[in-house]
Amino acid sequence: MDGLPDWMCPPREEGWFAEDLDQLIDAPRHTELIDGALVFRMFPQRLWHNRVRTDLARAVDDQAPDGVDVVQGMTIRLDARNRPEADIIVTSAPFDPDQTWFEPGDVPLVAEVVSRESAFRDRTVKLRKYAAARIQHYWLVDDGAVGPVVHVYELDEPSKAYVATGIFRDSLNVTVPFEIDIDLAELIPRQ
Known part of the structure; x- marks a missing residue:
């Protein structure tokens, strides 16, 4: 040391x-x-990652019901030894200007935009940890050949594990945790 x-x-x-x-x-x-x-994030973030994360968060926020907030780059206190930072957090927690983390019970949806540096954590470690903390919905956003690809997971309560409920390439249309309809082509970075 x-x-x-x-x-x-x-x-x-x-x-x-x-x-x-x-x-x-x-x-x-x-x-x-x-x-x-x-x-620690060891590599600079790609513009693609930043743009997709920001535009997806904005699109979800535009469709969120009253009392639901969409935030970026904050942590979730899963337990005493785990406090991962999520790209996008959908939360029903009351606004607290001094808050630095969220409880899993206040987070119905977490989205991770996969980068080269975080791919393993996003696809395996965080997937398992968010499920164990009983966060109901998890999205993984990959850089597909022609645009973002969103892998949608929902918590299976008996097994406390996520099950895949869809892979979305052109548009993302889900009814839980609330109705969301997003044209994924609009998330493609502008030239």
């Missing part, structure tokens, strides 16, 4: 806990906690 900044040293032998993230003021933006370990 010699040569590392002090803030990178875990505060205890067991590693990091969810509440520790708020104390890491020198940590890079987009630091998340997975199984008690800090995870």
